[in-house]
Amino acid sequence: MARLDEISVADILGEEPGSSNDVKGTRSFVLSYLRQNPEGVNVQMVSKFANISETRARQILGELVAQRELFTRKLAGMRDHIYYPNGKLIHKYLQDSRDFGDQVFRLSFHEGRRTPLLQIQERRFTLMDGEKVEGSIFVELGYVRQVIQFLEDMLTKFDQFEETKRLKEK
Amino acid sequence: MKRTTLVVEQQVQKQKLGTWTGPDLGLSTKSGYLIPYGKSSEDMEVFLRYSNVLKDGQFVELCGFSIYTMVKRATALEESFPFNDFRSAHPVLVSFPPDVIWLGREKGAEVLNDGIEELLPPGEQGFEPSEVAQIAQTFSELARSSRKTYGFWQGIVQQRFRGVKYSKLLMEYAFAAASRVKAKAMTGIVPVIDPATPGSVSMAHRTNLAYIHHQNDLLEQGASLVPAYLYTIQLNSGMVKPDKWTPRHRRILQNAKAALQLESQTGLDGVHLSVRGIDRISQRRPRVAVLLRFIDGLREICDDAKLPLFWGRSSLAGLGGLDYGVDYASCPINLGGGDVYSDGGPRDELPKFGNLLNVHSRDIWNRDQLVLASEQGELPDLGNVRNMPTDTELENPHDYRLHFSKPYNVAGIRYLAEDWVSHTRGGEIEPGREYLQTFDGFAGWSAH
Numbered sequence: 001m002a003r004l005d006e007i008s009v010a011d012i013l014g015e016e017p018g019s020s021n022d023v024k025g026t027r028s029f030v031l032s033y034l035r036q037n038p039e040g041v042n043v044q045m046v047s048k049f050a051n052i053s054e055t056r057a058r059q060i061l062g063e064l065v066a067q068r069e070l071f072t073r074k075l076a077g078m079r080d081h082i083y084y085p086n087g088k089l090i091h092k093y094l095q096d097s098r099d100f101g102d103q104v105f106r107l108s109f110h111e112g113r114r115t116p117l118l119q120i121q122e123r124r125f126t127l128m129d130g131e132k133v134e135g136s137i138f139v140e141l142g143y144v145r146q147v148i149q150f151l152e153d154m155l156t157k158f159d160q161f162e163e164t165k166r167l168k169e170k
Numbered sequence: 171m172k173r174t175t176l177v178v179e180q181q182v183q184k185q186k187l188g189t190w191t192g193p194d195l196g197l198s199t200k201s202g203y204l205i206p207y208g209k210s211s212e213d214m215e216v217f218l219r220y221s222n223v224l225k226d227g228q229f230v231e232l233c234g235f236s237i238y239t240m241v242k243r244a245t246a247l248e249e250s251f252p253f254n255d256f257r258s259a260h261p262v263l264v265s266f267p268p269d270v271i272w273l274g275r276e277k278g279a280e281v282l283n284d285g286i287e288e289l290l291p292p293g294e295q296g297f298e299p300s301e302v303a304q305i306a307q308t309f310s311e312l313a314r315s316s317r318k319t320y321g322f323w324q325g326i327v328q329q330r331f332r333g334v335k336y337s338k339l340l341m342e343y344a345f346a347a348a349s350r351v352k353a354k355a356m357t358g359i360v361p362v363i364d365p366a367t368p369g370s371v372s373m374a375h376r377t378n379l380a381y382i383h384h385q386n387d388l389l390e391q392g393a394s395l396v397p398a399y400l401y402t403i404q405l406n407s408g409m410v411k412p413d414k415w416t417p418r419h420r421r422i423l424q425n426a427k428a429a430l431q432l433e434s435q436t437g438l439d440g441v442h443l444s445v446r447g448i449d450r451i452s453q454r455r456p457r458v459a460v461l462l463r464f465i466d467g468l469r470e471i472c473d474d475a476k477l478p479l480f481w482g483r484s485s486l487a488g489l490g491g492l493d494y495g496v497d498y499a500s501c502p503i504n505l506g507g508g509d510v511y512s513d514g515g516p517r518d519e520l521p522k523f524g525n526l527l528n529v530h531s532r533d534i535w536n537r538d539q540l541v542l543a544s545e546q547g548e549l550p551d552l553g554n555v556r557n558m559p560t561d562t563e564l565e566n567p568h569d570y571r572l573h574f575s576k577p578y579n580v581a582g583i584r585y586l587a588e589d590w591v592s593h594t595r596g597g598e599i600e601p602g603r604e605y606l607q608t609f610d611g612f613a614g615w616s617a618h
Contacts, residue, residue, distance in 0.1 A: 009379045
């Protein structure tokens with residue numbers, strides 16, 4: 001066994017610190033693979049690449065689709081679905097999340113095909129499961145302010161509705 | 171760029187009052203405070219049921235190895251006492267006491283096994299639940315077989331499971347435990363430092379650096395729920411010998427300083443100290459003198475970095491630590507300063523009722539002492555909590571602890587915390603040591 005003072009940080013991490021072959025979870029591993037293959041991959045390719053069963057590969061791909069990290073298409077003449085990556089995060093600082101009661105919203109800017117995209121991801125925290133992704137939407141950067149205006153318009157509409165309801169009750 | 175900053179608002183010699191803030195973490199908490207420490211699911215139930223006794227906005231420290239059982243209890247109570255309400259009002263710090271791995275006792279090995287089985291996320295690593303069970307068993311076997319040695323630490327850097335180092339898996343587990351309760355801050359699971367093994371100093375330091383790298387990676391990947399990491403120093407009681415200041419103490423301080431001065435210190439937000447055997451140390455001034463010198467060294471390092479110094483499971487001795495610049499000291503709500511997990515509970519009936527803090531008479535009472543004293547008068551009224559047990563509680567140890575002594579102790583810890591703050595605001599020097607000098611068992615903290 002190694003002497004205690006001979007054990008390095010890299011020994012503890014099982015890697016060279018900061019190296020690109022970082023030991024990540026299978027899900028991150030699959031996501032990196034998809035991002036390196038923007039032309040799309042199928043379940044068999046993922047299963048072979050990550051050395052996991054096809055069932056497990058399909059499960060992970062399904063989860064990543066639910067999280068809007070990937071999208072999927074069924075091409076004519078092909079038996080299986082093809083999975084494609086959604087845009088990757090532009091910069092780590094362009095990502096932030098805030099809690100609103102049980103709901104957590106993570107906002108992040110991603111590279112899009114034509115224009116950057118704002119991803120709004122809804123997460124939920126429960127004691128049993130910790131924090132889980134519920135789903136997400138993408139808004140093209142050019143429309144973000146208009147969507148904010150749309151939200152405000154809807155809030156005004158709701159307030160007016162409540163006000164009218166109160167007046168009727170009186 | 172670090173994620174948090176400690177702003178000192180008032181200083182009286184070494185003692186400080188301030189605010190620890192971190193907008194990314196949603197953190198803004200007053201510092202210079204004695205906080206409660208919970209080690210079990212029963213303690214979690216006390217916090218949830220009697221959260222009105224805790225100071226709003228103030229930290230609670232939880233034992234990381236018990237998170238899995240605390241979560242179960244909190245889930246059972248969720249409808250009446252929502253955990254989300256609790257954690258919104260009280261930021262959580264998760265720490266991992268050293269006795270689980272150092273002593274390798276049966277109880278400690280069990281909680282290590284069960285905690286890993288419950289919390290190590292199989293989805294993230296791609297492990298099947300049966301594989302996680304295998305991993306958990308390996309950890310607990312390593313702990314059992316390397317009592318009071320460093321075999322556990324040598325084993326986990328040597329062995330891999332499907333290509334992943336066990337040392338890395340242990341880090342994943344620590345983060346999973348802290349994330350499960352949405353902790354704002356956490357310590358690592360690091361080797362305790364023992365004078366008989368000089369290599370433990372560098373091993374503890376490198377384990378901390380590994381956590382910082384891991385933390386940076388998580389932040390880099392945009393992971394959510396990444397708590398502030400506290401550089402973790404765990405001392406065996408043999409490191410605090412009477413009037414014995416050694417090069418090893420200096421080395422530990424140098425290491426902590428180097429870590430806090432790392433250029434890329436995104437993943438490091440303070441220092442957390444814990445000392446085994448604080449009850450015995452507190453009885454002797456020459457031992458307390460060494461501990462205070464060490465705390466003073468850490469204070470200087472933390473002050474320079476504008477980051478907080480925590481002293482975990484300090485018991486009431488934490489009040490003396492606050493005098494020397496500790497920003498948060500925690501006191502277990504059963505008032506014990508010893509190891510967290512022991513094999514088997516007490517066989518006699520009386521110890522099952524636990525301890526009760528009388529802040530005015532500066533004493534810790536068992537149930538019989540309370541009954542005797544109550545003939546002369548009541549315990550001090552600390553607000554928000556009953557100061558006398560019911561007849562049923564006097565007959566039932568579980569009810570007594572859950573509904574009377576532990577909530578009352580939480581109120582007592584808050585009372586002492588606020589009293590210390592108030593004296594410091596008034597410019598009084600070393601009010602903690604002043605209080606402790608006439609407290610039975612803390613004679614070593616006497617300033618004179």
